[in-house]
Amino acid sequence: MAIAKKKSLIRGDKTKAKGKSTTPRINPADINMEGKELIALFGLIERAKTAGAAAGSCATKASLLDNARSRIFEQSKGAFIVELGDGKTIMVKPSTRRYALTALQAESIEELIDQAGYDAGDYYHESHKISIDADTAHARLGEDKYMDFQADLGDLMAKYKLGDSWNMTEEIIAKEDFHESRHKLPPELNMDIEKIKPSTISIEAKREL
Numbered sequence: 001m002a003i004a005k006k007k008s009l010i011r012g013d014k015t016k017a018k019g020k021s022t023t024p025r026i027n028p029a030d031i032n033m034e035g036k037e038l039i040a041l042f043g044l045i046e047r048a049k050t051a052g053a054a055a056g057s058c059a060t061k062a063s064l065l066d067n068a069r070s071r072i073f074e075q076s077k078g079a080f081i082v083e084l085g086d087g088k089t090i091m092v093k094p095s096t097r098r099y100a101l102t103a104l105q106a107e108s109i110e111e112l113i114d115q116a117g118y119d120a121g122d123y124y125h126e127s128h129k130i131s132i133d134a135d136t137a138h139a140r141l142g143e144d145k146y147m148d149f150q151a152d153l154g155d156l157m158a159k160y161k162l163g164d165s166w167n168m169t170e171e172i173i174a175k176e177d178f179h180e181s182r183h184k185l186p187p188e189l190n191m192d193i194e195k196i197k198p199s200t201i202s203i204e205a206k207r208e209l
Contacts, residue, residue, distance in 0.1 A: 045205035
């Protein structure tokens, strides 16, 4: 995969003031679902909170996830709240967490993106991890100096006969801005990517006064 190195991830400790939610509220019909099915799912999710069990792989949940993916990737919309009446709502929210791909997933996704005329390296990259943060070292040193540093580190460990005491791992992972940049890809391509590496989408039952 033509992978670009990851930029340094710097996250501040800033706290944002909580404002009024801008998450769109929709009706079951807006996602082609029956209200009574979603109300039943609401009950399952609500009981799961108390019982500590998952709502399970019921057909309604699977259908809601399918509809959520269609809404997110085909209509370029994000989280939404389904209003069920009597203060009952279901919050559907895509996670922005990025998980590493398996070798097979990486190969399949690269092939899909490249065949569609896009560069997989614009969306995924190869991340290296050793006992120090190699990604930060790369960001500070640049490509050429990073390669020298990597070689020098190996020589240093060998000099002190510690060559077997450190390890560098590699993984293919979506870039930091992936959840925004992927919307530049055609909807059908995003849906094909979802079949290989589904996004995590949370479903939460809420009661509002």
